[in-house]
Amino acid sequence: MRKKAVISLRSFNDLDKDDVIEVVTPGEFLVTDNGFKAIYEETELSGMSGTTTTLTMLDDKLVLEREGNISAKMDFKKGETSVSLYNTPYGVLDLQIHTEDLNVNINENGGDITAEYSMELAGQPPITTKLAVKVKIN
Template identity: 70%
Template sequence: MGKNAFISLKSFNELDTNEVIEVITPGEFEKIENGYKAIYNETELSGMEGTTTTLKILENELVLEREGSTSARMNFKEGETSISMYNTPYGVLDLQIHTDELKLDIDENGGDIFAKYSMALGGQPPIKTNLTVSVKIN
């Protein structure tokens, strides 16, 4: 059983740095065998209501998994490219992520994550995106 936590996510793409998406949500945070795990439920605001998001924070990798109305598994590992399927209520899209930078500063009390990556969805040109995540135990 995890600890109650507030999980803050902030994302913006480099095409429009004024359009910042920021979500602060209650969730759970726990230590797992090879790292940590933060879990939260998406809301109507994210457009993914009915979806549970799990962030697995490993030694040098971030894995974002979504299950529910939207499902996906996205891997972020510095210098590497991952490919996954992004299942939405509107269809399945091919998702390609190349992680330029990944900083993980997490321990049993929470912490911070920063990822800078290029994401190409459904064969479109890649968009450079910055993601910051903060986990605070409450």
């Protein structure tokens, strides 16, 4: 089942808690056999125009996939570490993501997700990020 939705994302990291990134965008919400998906087009404001983002939400896992000018697949599961290759027009970045906390509260009517994770880029000190996603069905 495919529905129109408004997808809100809000994130900030421990480097600068006043630097909050917030995006509200129209998209689609899909109910799948094993979970839910939210799909939206990135804009110039996010710095990723020409990229489609898909959030796959399962009971205990969030998968963020980007395809287009930027491509990546990032897995978030509480207590686990994953490795992601983040392809940009400027080159490929190797990211290590450790999910400290993940709460998925989604059903066929939308819902929200919160994640707290540390991300390490090519041996640099990790950055802790908090992400909140809301999916509201139109």
